[in-house]
Amino acid sequence: MEFSDIKSVYFIGIGGIGMSAIARYFLHRGLTVGGYDRTPSDLTRQLEAEGARIHYEESVGQIPEACKDKAGCLVVYTPAIPEEHAELAYFRAGGFEVEKRAQVLGTLTRAHKGLCVAGTHGKTTTSAMAAHLLHQSHVDCNAFLGGISKNYGSNYILSENSDFVVVEADEFDRSFHWLTPYASVITATDPDHLDIYGSKEAYLESFRKYSSLVRPGGYLILHEGLEMEADVQEGVTVYLYSRDSGDFHAGHIHIGDGEITFDLVSPLGDVPGIQLGVPVGVNIENGIAAMALAQIAGATAEEIRRGMASFRGVDRRFDFRLKSGKGVLLTDYAHHPAEIRQSIFSVRELYRGKRIMVIFQPHLYTRTRDFYKEFAESLSLADDVVLTDIYPARELPIPGVTSRLIYDNLAPSVEKILCHKEEVPEVVRRSAADVFILLGAGDIEACAPQIIEILKER
Secondary structure (H helix, E strand, C coil): CCHHHCCEEEEECCCCHHHHHHHHHHHHCCCEEEEECCCCCHHHHHHHHCCCEEECCCCHHHCCHHHHCCCCEEEEECCCCCCCCHHHHHHHHCCCEEEEHHHHHHHHHHHCEEEEEECCCCHHHHHHHHHHHHHCCCCCCEEEEEEEECCCCEEEECCCCCCEEEEEECCHHHHHHHCCCCEEEECCCCCCCHHHHCCHHHHHHHHHHHHCCCCCCCEEEEECCCCCCCCCCCCCEEEEECCCCCCEEEEEEEEECCEEEEEEECCCCCEEEEECCCCCCHHHHHHHHHHHHHHHHCCCHHHHHHHHHHCCCECCECEEEEEECCEEEEEECCCCHHHHHHHHHHHHHHCCCCCEEEEECCECHHHHHHHHHHHHHHHCCCCEEEECCCECCCCCCCCCCCCHHHHCCCCCCCEEEECCHHHHHHHHHHCCCCEEEEECCCCHHHHHHHHHHHHHCC
16 A cells, blocks of 8 residues: 555554654645554553544444445554454454555655664653754754654654655564664664574574665664674765764763763865764764764754753653752663663762662563563662562563562672562652662652652652
8 A cells, every 4th residue: 555545544553652753744745644552651641642542441332433444454463452452353354455564664754864773761752853854954854753852742753855764673573674864873782582583693683684774775783792794785875973982983072060971073065063962871872873874964063062952861861850969860771781881880970879779670571581680780789779579561471580589699788679560659758869760661759759759859
């Protein structure tokens, strides 16, 4: 089905962060948008306010009539939806055009110049940075993000004129293999999703395959030191980047007084005087990758400087919820050992000599089973560690796999607590720590409002 043939779009799992961004794209195009999700959320309520027709029961009878026309309806689903889902089965039996979210994004990267960000971690912040740099420049862009941009209050950015589209390239379920990037960053290839891939070698091979999808004449920007081997088509320019070396890197880094400044060293032209709008150490590298994409797309040095300073971050990515003399609270989506290590290291840089408590909710039984020792090693960089029950997401429990696996492997120097999520606020109330980090991709962030009030009362 060509995009010009589509009259309505139905989303199964419309409340997902990636799905909702595509739903917004079609709403802006004036199409009828319907969808199902298991539970209402802020995102689904916003989509309904924008015109989407959403219901929350698995029911063929509640599908809008406009979405029952096989000739004009595109059906989009997320891999988290089970094959036996009644609505998915209805559309398949009826011969509808049924595509995964990633297939639709793939079509968009072929219709436009796709600027894609892949990698085990750093995808969301880097793609949101790149989107902001371009949207506030003369270049502009469309963007489909994996988080809510604080600059725009949305995971979707619309442009009426730009030919560039910024896409977060997700390796889960090999989704990024549907994309055809014009330029792509790969931030990291630390093994993850081993329930899907089975082995580290298969995971790395998936990234090699992805690198071969960059279109001829395009660009591939790799973080230095990745284990993967790139396999690029003829005419693709390959660059390396990192904080301190590579084709793109930072010079004259200054961290202090709550600010981070540096110069971008670039083969496309150096940009001095970069100031991070979200001043945490990990955003130096995220920023370098985002600025590389922006330079490739044609943003000017002044536009890049202005955009980096005005970037406000992404919800739950180094999201400072409270900064005061009584305590600091930030939430971070980090749910992989490498992300956690980077998160704690960045906070240590900012708050030298302060006592740091990390409250971590492990995400997925399989990930905990596969990486509990690595989780313990990364978490041991904190002074205090609080572990809650595993957030199951799409999984059923695995016998013997609990947060205690991580707890028992923490360094002896760490003060540690094992508790239920509901007990976290009281743990914070009794703590003498200065900085608190809520880590995880589940619902641990729900504790934040209560913790803020506790810290204010100190």
